[in-house]
Amino acid sequence: MPIDTSAKIFVAGHRGLVGSAVVRKLHQLGCTNLILRTHSDLDLTNQSAVDNFFAAEKPQYVILAAAKVGGIHANNTYPADFITINLQIQTNVIVSSFNHKVQKLLFLGSSCIYPKFAPQPIPENALLTAPLEPTNEWYAIAKIAGIKMCQAYRLQHNFDAISAMPTNLYGTNDNFHPENSHVLPALLRRFHEAKINNLDKVVVWGTGSPLREFLHVDDLADAVIFLLENYSDLEHVNVGSGKEVTIKELAELVKEVVGFKGELIWDSTKPDGTPRKLMDTSKLVGLGWTPKISLRDGLVDTYKWYLENYGKQ
Numbered sequence: 001m002p003i004d005t006s007a008k009i010f011v012a013g014h015r016g017l018v019g020s021a022v023v024r025k026l027h028q029l030g031c032t033n034l035i036l037r038t039h040s041d042l043d044l045t046n047q048s049a050v051d052n053f054f055a056a057e058k059p060q061y062v063i064l065a066a067a068k069v070g071g072i073h074a075n076n077t078y079p080a081d082f083i084t085i086n087l088q089i090q091t092n093v094i095v096s097s098f099n100h101k102v103q104k105l106l107f108l109g110s111s112c113i114y115p116k117f118a119p120q121p122i123p124e125n126a127l128l129t130a131p132l133e134p135t136n137e138w139y140a141i142a143k144i145a146g147i148k149m150c151q152a153y154r155l156q157h158n159f160d161a162i163s164a165m166p167t168n169l170y171g172t173n174d175n176f177h178p179e180n181s182h183v184l185p186a187l188l189r190r191f192h193e194a195k196i197n198n199l200d201k202v203v204v205w206g207t208g209s210p211l212r213e214f215l216h217v218d219d220l221a222d223a224v225i226f227l228l229e230n231y232s233d234l235e236h237v238n239v240g241s242g243k244e245v246t247i248k249e250l251a252e253l254v255k256e257v258v259g260f261k262g263e264l265i266w267d268s269t270k271p272d273g274t275p276r277k278l279m280d281t282s283k284l285v286g287l288g289w290t291p292k293i294s295l296r297d298g299l300v301d302t303y304k305w306y307l308e309n310y311g312k313q
């Protein structure tokens with residue numbers, strides 16, 4: 001059912017990569033009644049503050065894009081933060097959404113919920129079939145709990161909570177932190193800084209052999225709205241581009257887009273993480289959704305945004 005453009009929609013995490021793309025998409029669709037709170041306005045780890053907020057605002061839809069998020073180094077270094085903050089945020093938001101009669105909630109997980117050596121492409125039913133990738137198991141356990149909470153509230157209370165599992169994302173408003181970000185924004189920044197400082201070498205982590213699937217966040221936002229409008233069931237849904245590249249291929253592509261002319265040095269003391277995680281997106285494709293933005297086009301667009309927003313620093 002198409003979203004009622006006058007509906008009250010709470011986008012949790014609206015300044016982040018995903019939340020900001022969802023807000024852009026909702027604005028494009030003509031939705032005007034968005035409820036947005038920054039982290040300092042409303043700390044979603046604070047149960048009573050979250051419940052008071054829901055009691056006062058009574059949103060009809062909730063898109064849960066607030067989370068403690070980071071790349072392989074951040075996940076590996078701050079396991080307590082990743083498990084605790086994510087369990088707190090998602091538990092508070094899901095429970096208050098149910099208690100205050102939200103019509104529909106969409107929870108965002110991640111492809112790291114699947115076993116390290118899952119069959120490729122990874123179908124939704126690979127969940128909980130084998131051990132996780134150790135660098136991100138704390139975050140993955142929180143995300144799996146989020147999926148299970150949505151399922152439990154649907155089963156026991158008929159609450160319309162659905163879960164989307166995106167692959168690795170990138171785009172406008174990404175986190176470009178040198179150590180804590182994901183690979184694509186990290187490399188974009190590192191190559192850019194090497195170019196403007198006339199360096200002849202750039203260090204890239206790991207061996208370059210892991211395979212990753214990248215999806216532009218505007219495609220993800222489109223899929224989020226598509227699922228809100230067209231999906232209402234127990235099982236989570238994978239969201240991906242269906243195309244994978246090695247980290248070496250990604251690094252070469254970022255180097256070309258940025259225009260860095262020097263050499264790549266591989267730091268094999270850094271972890272590779274999971275060797276491969278290509279999503280099986282046949283469920284979402286079967287529902288009628290496909291991505292539109294190629295990796296090259298998305299990278300060119302993201303570099304342009306980076307230059308406009310951080311290029312002069």
Ligand SMILES: NC(=O)C1=CN([C@@H]2O[C@H](COP(=O)(O)OP(=O)(O)OC[C@H]3O[C@@H](n4cnc5c(N)ncnc54)[C@H](OP(=O)(O)O)[C@@H]3O)[C@@H](O)[C@H]2O)C=CC1
Binds near residue numbers: 015040067169170
């Ligand atoms: N980035 C990726 O590659 C992927 C992301 N995802 C999922 O998408 C979702 C969004 O990720 P992404 O947009 O990348 O993350 P970001 O880090 O870009 O944004 C996270 C948002 O959450 C908010 N937030 C964090 N902690 C709190 C808190 N305690 N109270 C209130 N708000 C808080 C932040 O608010 P503020 O800005 O005000 O601090 C920020 O707006 C997550 O669930 C993530 O798991 C899934 C797969 C891949």
Ligand SMILES: C[C@H]1O[C@H](OP(=O)(O)OP(=O)(O)OC[C@H]2O[C@@H](n3cnc4c(=O)[nH]c(N)nc43)[C@H](O)[C@@H]2O)[C@@H](O)[C@@H](O)C1=O
Binds near residue numbers: 136180212272
């Ligand atoms: C979305 C997903 O994100 C995380 O998993 P990940 O896919 O391993 O994410 P990543 O982007 O950090 O790394 C991808 C690959 O790239 C290599 N790599 C090279 N050079 C840099 C670099 O400079 N930075 C980073 N971060 N990685 C680098 C890196 O060694 C690895 O082989 C999860 O923790 C989990 O949170 C999750 O769900």
